Amino acid sequence: MPEFTLEEIIKATNGRLATGRSELRITGVSIDSRSLVPGDVFFALKGSNFDGHTFAATAAEKGAAAIVSQQELELPAAWPGAVIRVSDTLQAYGDLARYHRQRYACPVIGITGSNGKTTTKELIAAVLREKYNVVKTEKNYNNEIGLPQTLFKMDGTTEAVVVEMGMRGRGQIAYLASLAQPTIGVITNIGVTHLELLGTQEAIAAAKEELIQGLPPSGLAVLNGDDPLVIPMAARFAGESLFYSLEKPDTSGHTAPALYLVAAATEGDHEVVTVDGRWGRFEFALPLLGRHNIANALAALVVGLALGLTRDEAVRGLKQVGPVEKRLRKIEIGGITVLDDTYNASPPSVQAALAVLSQLKHPGRKIAVLGDMLELGTMAREAHQQIGELTATYGCAALFAYGPLSVATKEGAARKGVDARHFATKDELWAELKTYLMPGDAVLFKGSRGMAMETLVEKVIAHHEGGGE
Numbered sequence: 001m002p003e004f005t006l007e008e009i010i011k012a013t014n015g016r017l018a019t020g021r022s023e024l025r026i027t028g029v030s031i032d033s034r035s036l037v038p039g040d041v042f043f044a045l046k047g048s049n050f051d052g053h054t055f056a057a058t059a060a061e062k063g064a065a066a067i068v069s070q071q072e073l074e075l076p077a078a079w080p081g082a083v084i085r086v087s088d089t090l091q092a093y094g095d096l097a098r099y100h101r102q103r104y105a106c107p108v109i110g111i112t113g114s115n116g117k118t119t120t121k122e123l124i125a126a127v128l129r130e131k132y133n134v135v136k137t138e139k140n141y142n143n144e145i146g147l148p149q150t151l152f153k154m155d156g157t158t159e160a161v162v163v164e165m166g167m168r169g170r171g172q173i174a175y176l177a178s179l180a181q182p183t184i185g186v187i188t189n190i191g192v193t194h195l196e197l198l199g200t201q202e203a204i205a206a207a208k209e210e211l212i213q214g215l216p217p218s219g220l221a222v223l224n225g226d227d228p229l230v231i232p233m234a235a236r237f238a239g240e241s242l243f244y245s246l247e248k249p250d251t252s253g254h255t256a257p258a259l260y261l262v263a264a265a266t267e268g269d270h271e272v273v274t275v276d277g278r279w280g281r282f283e284f285a286l287p288l289l290g291r292h293n294i295a296n297a298l299a300a301l302v303v304g305l306a307l308g309l310t311r312d313e314a315v316r317g318l319k320q321v322g323p324v325e326k327r328l329r330k331i332e333i334g335g336i337t338v339l340d341d342t343y344n345a346s347p348p349s350v351q352a353a354l355a356v357l358s359q360l361k362h363p364g365r366k367i368a369v370l371g372d373m374l375e376l377g378t379m380a381r382e383a384h385q386q387i388g389e390l391t392a393t394y395g396c397a398a399l400f401a402y403g404p405l406s407v408a409t410k411e412g413a414a415r416k417g418v419d420a421r422h423f424a425t426k427d428e429l430w431a432e433l434k435t436y437l438m439p440g441d442a443v444l445f446k447g448s449r450g451m452a453m454e455t456l457v458e459k460v461i462a463h464h465e466g467g468g469e
Contacts, residue, residue, distance in 0.1 A: 001028035001040075002100050002152050006066060006082055009041060012099035013068065013084065013092035020082025024065050029152050031093065031145065038063030041084075043093045045145065046070065052089070068092055090144060097148030098179045101161075104154050106132075108180055109303055112165040112173055112211050113188025113224075114204065115349045116296045117142065119288070119324050120188055121164045123300035127317035131309050132159035139325070140343075142166035147176050160307070169197055170207050177214025184306070185211040186222040186299050190229040192383070193346040193375055205229040212237050222302050224295065225257045242278075242306065244298035246291065259298050259305075264291070266359050269330060273297070279305050284315040289328055289359070292352040326454055328356060334464030335439025337362050341446045342453040345373045347383045350446055351390055357444045358394040364440025365397035369433065369456060371447020372403030381408045388412025388420065398436065402429050403451055430459050 004026040010017060027039035033055040036042060042059035044052035044067060056067050060079040067073065068084045075083070086092040101108070109128075111121050118140050125136040135153045137146065142164040150163050165176045177185075190205045198204050212221050217238040224230045225243030234241035245257035259277040266272075271286040273294055286297050297318055304314040323329045326343035337360060341353045350373065357366050368391045376383050388409040391399050398419040401410045406422060413420035423429035433456070437443060443460075447453035 002155070003027050004041070004096070004100075006084075008099070009066065009068070009096060010084055012096045013086050014095070015068065015084040015086040015092060018069075018083040018085045020066065020080075022082070024082050026065050029096070030059070030064070031149075033058040033062060036062050036064055039065050041066040041068060043068045043089050044070070044073075045089050045093060047090075094144060094148055094175070094179050097151040098181070100154060101151045101179065101181055104156075104158060106154075106159050106161060107184060107307060108161045108163065108182045109184040109186065110163050110165050110177060110180055110182035110211050110214075111186040111188065112167060112208050113186075114191030114193050114208070115346060115352075116188040116292060117164045117166070118343075119293060119327055120186060120296040120299050121162055122324055123296055123318065123321055124186070124303050125162045126321045127300045127304035127309065127314050128160045128162065128307065129320070130304075130313040130317040132307075133157050134160045134162060136162040137164040140164060140166070142176075144172070144175065144179075147179060151180060165211060167207050170203075171210070173207060174210035174214060177211055182211070182215060182219070184220045184222060184303060185215050186303065187211065187224060187227075187230050187233065188296065188299065189224050189227045189348070191346050191348050192379065193344075197375065199377070201229060205233075209233050209236070215239055220306055222299055222306075224299070225260075226295070242302050244295070244302050246295055246298075259302050261294060261298065264294055275301070279311055282311050282315065284318050286318055287321055288324075289330070290352050290356040292349070293328070328353060331457075331461070333461055336364075336437055336460070336464070337442040338457060338460055339442070339444040340454065340457045341444060342457060343449065345371070345446050345448045345451075347373065347376075347387060350387050353444055353446050354390055354394040354396070357396070357442060360442045362440060362442045364438060364442065366395050367398045367400065367437070367441055367443040368396045369400045369429070369443060369445045369453070370402070370406060370409055371451030371453045372405040374405075374448040374450055380405055384408035385412035388414070388418075389416050391420075392416030392418050400429050400433055400436075402426055402447070402453075426456060430456060434459070434463055 006024045026041045030036040030040040030042050042064040056073045060075045066082040070089045128134045137150045219239045221241040225245035242258040245260040249256045262274040264273045274283045329340040331338040385408045389412040391413045399413040401422045410420040410422040
């Protein structure tokens with residue numbers, strides 16, 4: 001963990017020493033009194049549903065060397081630590097993370113986009129680990145609390161950092177970029193998630209572009225050359241931009257991609273992919289399914305190759321990627337193939353998952369279990385109807401839909417001849433699904449995070465392991 005003098009923390013956070021000795025030395029950073037270790041500085045973060053000030057006394061009792069607070073505290077009288085007062089503890093937490101990041105000159109890769117951020121982050125980290133000691137965002141800790149946690153892991157052995165950046169409104173990615181100070185920015189795509197908050201895809205693109213605007217002129221933008229809302233970002237960036245594409249270059253005058261797909265074939269649990277471009281023609285095996293994951297892999301390859309990896313090193317790195325939690329995880333149980341893609345959902349990601357389902361080689365039926373896609377604003381009904389129609393396009397025999405918005409999904413599927421059913425509760429859905437599934441079937445589970453569709457995957461597993469209803 002990072003070390004600071006108390007003076008460094010006061011300077012970085014623009015705080016003032018309220019109590020205690022200024023010569024204290026800090027040996028870690030904590031925002032959770034449960035995991036705090038002696039010597040940490042404890043930031044009493046305050047949000048709409050939590051208040052770290054409530055746990056300040058506990059942090060002191062557990063050995064915190066200092067506490068950063070935005071209000072008066074009642075602390076044990078014998079506690080020998082220091083209190084630093086700031087106007088906003090969350091802002092101060094980010095300021096200290098920025099200060100710590102500035103201690104190191106290694107490459108920092110920032111990733112954002114409507115879909116594929118976490119998978120692309122994992123792929124980039126896997127590629128770079130073939131040559132560098134890498135720090136990366138764990139899970140999807142990609143906000144103003146999670147990103148500093150990643151930066152605080154940097155030390156003298158760190159040779160590259162890979163950070164995911166999430167967004168719920170304008171200015172948020174700009175703030176995260178001001179903390180991480182990325183040298184490379186990756187934009188995966190611009191979708192319709194957050195349309196309810198930002199109104200248009202153009203507004204979503206502008207919010208995502210804040211990452212590119214946060215790069216230095218010496219930086220590198222790695223951009224999806226197949227996305228019409230991403231392509232123009234290159235013209236507005238003073239540094240170098242490299243495109244990746246699932247399409248071969250044509251003669252239309254568009255900027256040629258640095259790396260593009262030549263051919264791909266699904267072989268078991270792998271995609272076997274041939275690419276060409278700036279680094280010549282080569283082949284790699286990707287242990288993730290789907291065309292969208294091939295695009296994510298191209299982004300990772302561009303980053304790795306641009307940072308000096310050989311083709312062999314980059315390809316070897318891709319092979320090391322394991323399944324990303326709740327993202328097209330393939331489970332074989334009770335003779336049934338389960339695709340667990342329950343982490344989140346948007347129209348493009350549902351279509352991508354349906355495409356993977358359609359390509360599975362199995363003797364039985366293809367079944368889609370889909371929950372609502374949230375934050376789509378006025379286009380929600382139309383988007384759900386279109387997804388319902390796509391279940392037919394991708395060969396689904398049945399649709400089990402859950403959630404109020406998914407009534408439209410059922411209508412779209414039924415109109416195309418799919419055996420479509422809608423359920424108001426997951427318990428009702430499960431009661432029918434468990435009698436419907438048969439050995440040989442393949443079933444996809446997907447929905448927005450708020451729908452918690454993974455609970456249905458857990459029921460399937462428990463049922464076939466003999467421990468469920």
